[in-house]
Amino acid sequence: MRSRSMALTVAVALLSGFWCVAPARTAQQSGAAKTTAPAPARDLSGIWLLTTGARIRSLSKQTPPMTPLGQEMFNANKPGFGPRAVPGGNDPIGHCDPPGLPRSLMSERPIEFVQVAGKMLQFLESYHTWRDIWTDGRALPQDPDPRWYGYSVGKWQGDTFVVDSIGFDKRSWVDSLGDPHSEAMHLREQYRRLDHDTLERTITLEDPTIYTKPWVSDRQILKLQAQEGLDEDFCVGSEEESFNQRLRNPAAGK
Numbered sequence: 001m002r003s004r005s006m007a008l009t010v011a012v013a014l015l016s017g018f019w020c021v022a023p024a025r026t027a028q029q030s031g032a033a034k035t036t037a038p039a040p041a042r043d044l045s046g047i048w049l050l051t052t053g054a055r056i057r058s059l060s061k062q063t064p065p066m067t068p069l070g071q072e073m074f075n076a077n078k079p080g081f082g083p084r085a086v087p088g089g090n091d092p093i094g095h096c097d098p099p100g101l102p103r104s105l106m107s108e109r110p111i112e113f114v115q116v117a118g119k120m121l122q123f124l125e126s127y128h129t130w131r132d133i134w135t136d137g138r139a140l141p142q143d144p145d146p147r148w149y150g151y152s153v154g155k156w157q158g159d160t161f162v163v164d165s166i167g168f169d170k171r172s173w174v175d176s177l178g179d180p181h182s183e184a185m186h187l188r189e190q191y192r193r194l195d196h197d198t199l200e201r202t203i204t205l206e207d208p209t210i211y212t213k214p215w216v217s218d219r220q221i222l223k224l225q226a227q228e229g230l231d232e233d234f235c236v237g238s239e240e241e242s243f244n245q246r247l248r249n250p251a252a253g254k
Contacts, residue, residue, distance in 0.1 A: 039193035044113040048222035058175040059217035070210035077178030096235040098148040100172030182209040
């Protein structure tokens, strides 16, 4: 079950208008490796923690202009906490729907890369799930059935690992602010290892149904962690309802 041991921290964060709790770990707390060794060539293996800023609300500080449909969907999305909070809200994660992408990538919880023949596995501690990023040269499907985490293929371009993903379920939100996307969303993630312990990531979102131009993220930095594995972080319906009643709803004034 999802741990509620940080309930007080969560409450403070919600009442302060932030969309997520303070990071579950810092590089120092988790014993991240500290070395000046060069980055391994074309190898992202390991557990990484997003460290850019204290909290990341969205892909960037500025959201690209929305189409009329995009604005309509945005207005209909009601977060249960943060700057647009309304009592209760209708955030999908409030009912344990998967956060999907790119929202999961902006979590305060770590991710792990495991490289095997033909694909890169990306394990997400948030909601205890994983992605298959195929590296065997296959193309993305032409008309995929929508999925929470889409369909992903990856390849190396020099020292940068590039991931293209399509086929997303439109019920998920781009971020906790309620920014929407359609089933036509195309994500491109670019990962570049700056040194042994530092991974740089940028994300580009293209969805002409919702946004009038591509949405390019701010530069994001992840740090290598020394921990042996990821924690179990399931979303359990009964626990989530209790969390709503104790923290999320009061933070929104309900």
